[in-house]
Amino acid sequence: MTEPAPGVGSDPRMLSTTARRTNGGWAINGHKWFISGAMRADFAIVVARTESGPSWFLVDMDTPGFRIVRDIPTMEPFDIGGHAEILLEDLHVPADALIGEEGKGLAQSQLRLEGARLFHCMRYIGLASRAMSIAQEYASRRESQGAKLADHQMVQAMVADAHIQLYAARQITVDVARRLDAGESIRHHSSMAKVFVAEAVYQVADSAVQICGALGISEDIPVSMILRMLRPFRIYDGASEVHRAAIARRALAHGLAA
Numbered sequence: 001m002t003e004p005a006p007g008v009g010s011d012p013r014m015l016s017t018t019a020r021r022t023n024g025g026w027a028i029n030g031h032k033w034f035i036s037g038a039m040r041a042d043f044a045i046v047v048a049r050t051e052s053g054p055s056w057f058l059v060d061m062d063t064p065g066f067r068i069v070r071d072i073p074t075m076e077p078f079d080i081g082g083h084a085e086i087l088l089e090d091l092h093v094p095a096d097a098l099i100g101e102e103g104k105g106l107a108q109s110q111l112r113l114e115g116a117r118l119f120h121c122m123r124y125i126g127l128a129s130r131a132m133s134i135a136q137e138y139a140s141r142r143e144s145q146g147a148k149l150a151d152h153q154m155v156q157a158m159v160a161d162a163h164i165q166l167y168a169a170r171q172i173t174v175d176v177a178r179r180l181d182a183g184e185s186i187r188h189h190s191s192m193a194k195v196f197v198a199e200a201v202y203q204v205a206d207s208a209v210q211i212c213g214a215l216g217i218s219e220d221i222p223v224s225m226i227l228r229m230l231r232p233f234r235i236y237d238g239a240s241e242v243h244r245a246a247i248a249r250r251a252l253a254h255g256l257a258a
Contacts, residue, residue: 052103
């Protein structure tokens with residue numbers, strides 16, 4: 001979905017890639033970037049604007065007119081499949097490449113994103129927990145100022161806060177998962193979970209780096225790698241600021257109790 005300016009980013013109404021009907025199919029033109037996984041994928045789901053509105057199309061990566069420009073370097077270069085920049089130039093696909101109903105792309109995207117936010121929360125909680133476990137083990141054996149790091153109150157405070165943050169993150173994630181299993185709409189709750197967990201896990205990983213000191217910013221242990229993996233979560237699947245605005249609008253419009 002994501003496009004360079006002035007195309008779509010956090011605002012799906014800015015979608016600029018187009019798909020027009022042709023004899024027996026569609027012609028797609030547009031410019032995408034930060035498309036996760038595209039460097040190793042065999043097919044793509046392309047979001048493009050038709051006469052009826054945003055729509056989804058299933059496209060084989062080797063289709064003429066589908067060109068990967070580059071793998072965009074990011075702070076997480078180890079991410080499997082990279083983050084590609086893609087040009088779609090007179091890309092012709094058959095009529096049955098359309099996924100679902102024409103013009104229903106935004107509704108389909110929202111349905112996908114609600115679950116995706118929750119699944120990201122799950123795996124990022126695991127990564128943050130791993131980072132703190134490494135930091136705790138390091139603090140238990142490293143000495144400074146005549147005592148183990150684990151005996152210093154400032155280190156203890158960071159460890160305690162990390163456990164509190166991860167406990168809260170797990171509870172909010174489990175609650176939203178329960179709502180999803182029950183068939184409820186989780187649009188509002190998944191937004192709250194995404195914002196809270198994204199900020200909590202990054203703080204935990206940042207504390208893990210701090211506890212490990214110079215070793216924490218090195219490549220000798222995976223803590224710095226985890227920190228870099230967690231930072232983009234405040235942007236992926238909707239920036240925290242966008243979610244906060246949406247949460248507040250729904251709360252105020254519908255009189256939702258806090």
